[in-house]
Amino acid sequence: MEETKKTYLLTPGPxxxxxxxKAEMLRDHSPNAATHMAMTSAIRAYCLEIxxxxxxxxxxxxxxxxxxxxxxxxxxxxPRETSRILVVENGFYGQRLAEIATGARxxxxxxxxxxxPLPTEADIEAALEADPAITHIMICHAETxxxxxxxxxxxxxxxxRHGKELxxxxxASFGGFPIDAAALDALAIFISPNKCLExxxxxxxxxxxxxxLEASAGRSPAVVLDLHAQWRFMEExxxxxxxPPTHVVAALAKGCERHRAEGLEARAARYxxxxxxxxxxxxxxxxxxxxxxxxxxxxxxxxxxxxxxAYDFRSFYAAMEKRGFIIFPGRLTAAGTFRIGVMxxxxxxxxxxxxxxxxxxxxxIGVATEPA
Ligand SMILES: *Cc1c(COP(=O)(O)O)cnc(C)c1O
Numbered sequence: 375m376e377e378t379k380k381t382y383l384l385t386p387g388p389x390x391x392x393x394x395x396k397a398e399m400l401r402d403h404s405p406n407a408a409t410h411m412a413m414t415s416a417i418r419a420y421c422l423e424i425x426x427x428x429x430x431x432x433x434x435x436x437x438x439x440x441x442x443x444x445x446x447x448x449x450x451x452x453p454r455e456t457s458r459i460l461v462v463e464n465g466f467y468g469q470r471l472a473e474i475a476t477g478a479r480x481x482x483x484x485x486x487x488x489x490x491p492l493p494t495e496a497d498i499e500a501a502l503e504a505d506p507a508i509t510h511i512m513i514c515h516a517e518t519x520x521x522x523x524x525x526x527x528x529x530x531x532x533x534x535r536h537g538k539e540l541x542x543x544x545x546a547s548f549g550g551f552p553i554d555a556a557a558l559d560a561l562a563i564f565i566s567p568n569k570c571l572e573x574x575x576x577x578x579x580x581x582x583x584x585x586x587l588e589a590s591a592g593r594s595p596a597v598v599l600d601l602h603a604q605w606r607f608m609e610e611x612x613x614x615x616x617x618p619p620t621h622v623v624a625a626l627a628k629g630c631e632r633h634r635a636e637g638l639e640a641r642a643a644r645y646x647x648x649x650x651x652x653x654x655x656x657x658x659x660x661x662x663x664x665x666x667x668x669x670x671x672x673x674x675x676x677x678x679x680x681x682x683x684a685y686d687f688r689s690f691y692a693a694m695e696k697r698g699f700i701i702f703p704g705r706l707t708a709a710g711t712f713r714i715g716v717m718x719x720x721x722x723x724x725x726x727x728x729x730x731x732x733x734x735x736x737x738x739i740g741v742a743t744e745p746a
Contacts, residue, residue, distance in 0.1 A: 384700060385715045387568045391718065392719040393719075395572065403620045405620055406613055429556065431582060437577060439576075444578075447580050447582065449595060454480060460538075461485065462498065483508060511533050515553065526540075527557075539561040550569070562581065565578070572719060573625045587601065648722060663676060674716065675714050676712070677714070684740040701714050
């Protein structure tokens, strides 16, 4: 196969970025220029708009990957001395939330659940009843470690009934799946620019409830992760506290424009069509998915390794990489699997190329598949 025009990042992010977004990064911007401030403000407003947070929440971007936003949210919004965080985990990224909260010296209780069945009301209630000291609940929306979409509305109901605060890692899902910050009454929603918003990595975005943000002045022990200070500075000066990744901001402003033009539902439908094509195609070739279709978040598909002894992920990966397609290993939480993401600048015609590359790669490493 000829070398493809683009490198396909078929991963949980960063993704194959549209050329129009990359082109935005060719221009330099001063962080204090009105144009840069306008881009920052448009991004912040748009992120609130798509999660119905305009009246209740604020969107605060900070420099770094999405995880920086999670830690900043914890330091700023959670009173360390009086709080205990219940992390509901059913996969790798849930485990990472627990790791971040523990590493940042919070008191943490982990509710470890299997990948399936999905967490139930009874699971969460039991954990809260067993440990009345819990004040906050943290959970992933799309758990990209397995591909499960967690029932955040149910968790929000339980949290509200028990008077607990809720923080959601919507890093993988934001922009591809509806989430309602006001209806969930979420303390914080953590967002990435480089998943369903299809832009480049380099900033984290936190949608935080405004009353909680207002009450958080001076709380963060980390200066650079102080969301309140970043928020106040942005509100007052329109700029970032320290050097922002200016090209990344420009790219994300374009990413938001493109997201608005396509619409969340159309974007979700495009991903679903990609995912359907990929899953059907690989099933025809004898592969099995880790999850039943009804539960899978159609942004990434997790497949069980083929039983053929010639199969080995590293050789498969290398054969795909040579053809311009980057795939992803399974996580330890889902051993014996590999993952293929369908987010980013991809449509069904790209999925045809992906399937062709898979056929060639498996043939190259000597893995027999059922003829498609
Ligand atoms: C990709 C992803 C993250 C990644 O965070 P980074 O700090 O940007 O690497 C976190 N949570 C979930 C669910 C993800 O899919």
